[in-house]
Amino acid sequence: MRSREPLFRSLAESLTRRMVVLGLLCALIAAALQMSWVYHAERKAFDEQMHSVAQTHLQLLSSSLWDIEPRHVQSLLDNIAAAPQVQYVLLEAGTGQQFRAGPRDAHDRDPDHAGVTLTVPSPGAPGQSLGRLHIDFNQDYLHWQLARAALQVGLISGLLTLVLGVANNLMVRRLLLKPMGQIARFAVALAPGKLPPELQLQRPARDHRDEIDLVADGFLTLQKEIAHYVDERTRHETALARQAAELDQAFRQRTAELQAMTRYLEVLSLSSNRFMTxxxxxxxxxxxxxxxxxxxxxxxxxxxxxxxxxxxxxxxxxxxxxxxxxxxxxxxxxxxxxxxxxxxxxxxxxxxxxxxxxxxxxxxxxxxxxxxxxxxxxxxxxxxxxxxxxxxxxxxxxxxxxxxxxxxxxxxxxxxxxxxxxxxxxxxxxMHRELQHLSHTDPLTGLANRRHFDQVKLEETRRALRNGLPLAVVSVDLDHFKAYNDSYGHGQGDSCLVTIAQLMRDTFHRAGELPARLGGEEFTVLLPGQSLAMAAAHAERLRARVVELALPHRDSPLGVVSVSIGLACLNVEPSMPEHSAEEQIAAVLEAADRALYEAKRAGRNRVQVG
Known part of the structure; x- marks a missing residue:
């Protein structure tokens, strides 16, 4: 929505309006003060009148009522009611009579109307009352006095405000608007590259300077600055044109450098990606x-x-x-x-x-x-x-x-x-190879551990079943090894296990043969592709070499360390019932364990075929 331009209003008009408003405000304040003064003066006059009535008229009324002179009583009441501050007078005698004075429209007296009530004393009996005198304050008279005072102040203040406004308007137009108009026309004519006529204010001769002179001096200084600005702008435009040509040359050179740099960064980015994969x-x-x-x-x-x-x-x-x-x-x-x-x-x-x-x-x-x-x-x-x-x-x-x-x-x-x-x-x-080796190796003997043995036994069983080749299993157990540990200590027992493991490694060293320590003094060997007879020959050679070591064992009948060995073999035949590789190898291992136990029951230090 297009905004409207603000209306133009001259300084003289604005100052005159403010002068009138200020005058009216002063008139209102003066009227309020005058009315307050009139109100208090009338109330004071009423109070003085009542004091006079109490001093003089009460005694006269008391005598007239005691002497029963109604005409004289009414005359006294009319005299009291003649005061402009009094609106209505009522005398209520003790005998029941009532005497009134004042306008007829006030005879219906309002009990709550502002006024005073005086007691008429008895002249013959002090302390007794002949009646009560009611005197009402004249509100209409008070209102008229207040209105007249306000009107007088308003007329005088309005006339004075009008005179001052007109005089102020004339002075503002002569001393302010005329020179400011000249300055405004001079300011409109100011523009780069255009020299306006010299500013000369038409003002009465003075022996001092004021704000208008300072404004005129400022515009003259602005005119000089504009002329200087035009000269500087021309000079800078010439310099900028020269610098633009230099910057264009530098830009082209820098662009070529950035293009080369971009290609270099592309090489780095591509190389970094290739190195990641x-x-x-x-x-x-x-x-x-x-x-x-x-x-x-x-x-x-x-x-x-x-x-x-x-x-x-x-x-x-x-x-x-x-x-x-x-x-x-x-x-x-x-x-x-x-x-x-x-x-x-x-x-x-x-x-x-x-x-x-x-x-x-x-x-x-x-x-x-x-x-x-x-x-x-x-x-x-x-x-x-x-x-x-x-x-x-x-x-x-x-x-x-x-x-x-x-x-x-x-x-x-x-x-x-x-x-x-x-x-x-x-x-x-x-580290991966090391960890893999450690995960597959018994830490004491260096042979395969149970985890690695369990993986390999299934692989070899599947291969044997697939190729129709035998798979022999050798179970080895050291004789009286618990007694050996009790007699020689666990450290010597570990050394004995390491020695036996080395013999097994030397005995079963061909490709595919896997000696393993399953726990304690129990060892098992997988012999892929070997028959039961071949496995028995290897087992017998191992048993004999253990005895030849002559490791002392005072709790053994032989006096040296010996081993008991059980053998079993998986022979693949066409008539074999179909079982899983897990079931097949489990059956062979169980048969080898039974053969091992039979070797132990038969006196140990022997090889038993299952």
Whole structure:
């Protein structure tokens, strides 16, 4: 919605309006004060009249009533009612008579009407009353006096306000509006590039200056400032045109640099994504290819990454991209950097640019000459546990204008992080293999544990059933081992178990054979593809070698440690009932355990076939 412009109102009109309003307000205040004064004066006159009546007329009324002179009583009442402040007079005699004075329309007296009541004393009997005299205050007279006073004050104040308003309007127009109008027309004419006529105010001669003179001086100063502004604007426009041409040239140059930088960042982004998914085997080749892509943005140089794994290790070339024709000596991966090439590094990031041998330290210059380099730039990060350096070498002096410290550090950080991730992956893979080995191995003997045995037994059972090959199971238990522990202690008992485990490892060492410790002194061996006779031969050789060890056992009848062995075998035949691999191997293990118990009941130190 379009807003309306405010109405124009002259200062003279506004000041006159305010003068009139102020005059009317003063008139109202004066009228209110005059009316208050008149009201109190009339009330005082009434009170004085009543005092006079009490002093003179009461005695006369008392005598007239005592002498029974009605005419004289009425005359006295008419005399009292003649006062302008009195509206009505009523005398009620003790005999029941009533005497009245005042206007006829007031004869119906209002008991609540403002007035006074006086007691007429008896002249012959002090203390007794001949009647009561009621005198009412004339409200109409009071109202008329108040209205007349207000009218007088209003007329005088209104006339005075009108005279002052007209005089103020004339003076404002002469002293204020006329010069302000001249100033307004001068201000409208002010504009850049246009010189208005000189401002000359038509005012009476004065021996002083006022606010209008100050306003006129301000506009004259503004006119001079506008002229100065126009000159400055012209000068600045010329300078801006020249700067615009320079900025356009710089913009084009910067645009080309940003485009090259964008391509460089794209290379870094793509390389970073490839490093996230590359396998460990392809990592080294990807690193060399990435260095080759980066060299395309830093021409005429070789690029390499060096690494120091700890403070005790040397700084070695890890990954190198070297193109022929740059004049530098071949960089060999795994070879130590020449002494003094990098120098001592402080913790954190560090940068270095050497445009020629004259800018290098003596040690750096010597190391660069050994590498056939005449210019070098590197970015390094030294951490708490390792140091990595990205090095650019050139056989010719270089200004290295293409290098930016932030971009170089970004690229180095990407490469260094990928190297740390690769190192972490190698460590995790090694730890995984270790954990897998520990999860499959009995910690005391180094043989397979029950968990690994349970996995392999099912795999071998399925293979035996699928290929129709036998699967033998050997159950081994040390004789009188509880007594051995009681006599020699658990430490010696653990050493005995380790020795027996090594014998089992030496006996069952062919591919597929799995000796395992299932708990305590109980051992079991899986022999895939071996018949019961072959398994019995291996078991007998194990039993004999245990006895040959001659480990002392004073609680054994033999005097040495011995073992009891039970055998069972899964023979796959066409007529076999169909059972699951779990049921098949469980039955074989149970048969081997029964054979083991039979060997123990038969006197121990023997092999029993189930």
């Amino acid at each position: 590359v396998s460990l085997d392809a990592y080294a080749e990807l690193m060399r290819n990435t260095l080759g892509e980066m060299v395309e943005h830093i021409p005429r140089c070789d690029l390499a990454v060096a690494e120091q794994l700890d403070s005790a290790s040397p700084l070695l070339w890890r990954y190198v991209h070297q193109a022929p024709g740059h004049g530098t000596t071949a960089l060999v991966e795994g070879q130590e950097l020449p002494p003094g090439l990098i120098g001592e590094l402080a913790p954190g990031w560090a940068h270095c640019r050497i445009r020629g041998l004259d800018e290098a330290t003596p040690a750096q210059a010597l190391a660069m000459q050994r590498q056939g380099a005449r210019a070098m730039a590197w970015c390094a990060y030294r951490g708490a546990d390792s140091t990595r350096v990205m090095v650019a070498l050139s056989g010719q002096p270089q200004r290295w204008a293409e290098l930016n410290d932030k971009l170089t550090q970004m690229a180095a950080d990407m490469l260094f992080n990928s190297m740390r991730r690769r190192r972490d992956q190698l460590t995790m893979e090694h």
